[in-house]
Amino acid sequence: MAWTRDEVAARAALELQDGFYVNLGIGIPTLVANYIPEGVNVTLQSENGMLGMGPFPYEGEEDADLINAGKQTITELDSSSYFSSADSFAMIRGGHIALSILGGMQVSEAGDLANWMVPGKMVKGMGGAMDLVAGVKRVVVVMDHCEKSGAPKLLRQCSLPLTGAGVVDLLITELGVFEINRGKSPVRLIELAPGVTVDEVREKTEAAFTVAV
């Protein structure tokens, strides 16, 4: 059985190390916070201007002045701090964030990531994603292995406009885990979800990859 969304998030959470400052994107990446391994303490950064994000508030305790980058209400911790978006991106661009986990539309063999627009169809914008992939030390992408149409998303080359070129370190999908290494070495399949075969992955992947499971 391929991994569920929550299992993908739990697998991504294994990339967290004690003491890390981490930025989690919107969607599955947000779920990663629910699976932080026992004994690992990380500080979550929200790029709108907060370090030390706490859990969602109890009903009735929401504060309109306290939201995350996905515009969800959150809470603060004793250790939290607030700052401007300029200071926030100084942290991101300046290489002070150890790890970012982001969603993706396409990833290429060269470590390129596309996740911000579909020309003529979807106009949303890149938000902070381009800054994150340009500045954060390690970039992990979590995404569905294929589009709803069945078309592969791990490709030789991205067809959508890029968020960053040569920026992805690791890709996690419901089928397994791929070491992308920013395109500096050939893509390697390093883990398979239970019950998934290498043949199934090959069938659903356009990019060339070697197998090291």
Next chain:
Amino acid sequence: MVDKVTKTAAEALDGLLFDGMTIMAGGFGLCGIPENLIAAIREHGVKDLTVVSNNCGIDGFGLGILLESGQIRKMISSYVGENKLFEKLYLSGELELEFNPQGTLAERIRAGGAGIPAFFTRTGVGTLVAEGKEVREFDGELYVMERGLTADLSIVKAHTGDAEGNLVFRKTARNFNPMMATAGRKTVVEVEQLVAIGALDKDNIHTPGIFVDRIFKGAVFEKRIERVTTRQKESV
């Protein structure tokens, strides 16, 4: 002393609005937006605006109301995914849009307010964002040149302020507001609390009054929340 304090949003904007102008509006999503000033701009009817703001409100609130009234000609933003009308106006060509990466947008505004005309960033290298811009190599890495950004007017929301224009923001409602306060040729601020001079802790002022031209206590703060997300209380 110049009196910066006005009674209403309309009074604070008096003489500052003209067609075709550029306005920076603070806020991230609906958090920390100058909702009283946005309403007053709608009321005034000034048009052909270029608006610099991370987002464009939602349908029916925030900057979304200036889209509905057709007052915005161009947006400079990083993310507009919450607004159906925006997408419709853009895809039909009625609205011009310039996407900036969020950190680049924040830094362009910071630089503009600090008198820095341009800077280099790694953000956007190898993407559409870098097209037509100078790319230079520093220490073996490629960087794209981005320009500092200023505006005819910045509209800012702070939590607390005094008559000198000293400002204190609250939690994540700070976001783009402090940089925008520095980058407007005129900066107008709405606050939830207007306190007496001397009441603010001088070591903890986020924006010094030099950047503020006019300030007023907002009449209404609806402070809508885009995505109320809660958890259940554990039964103990």
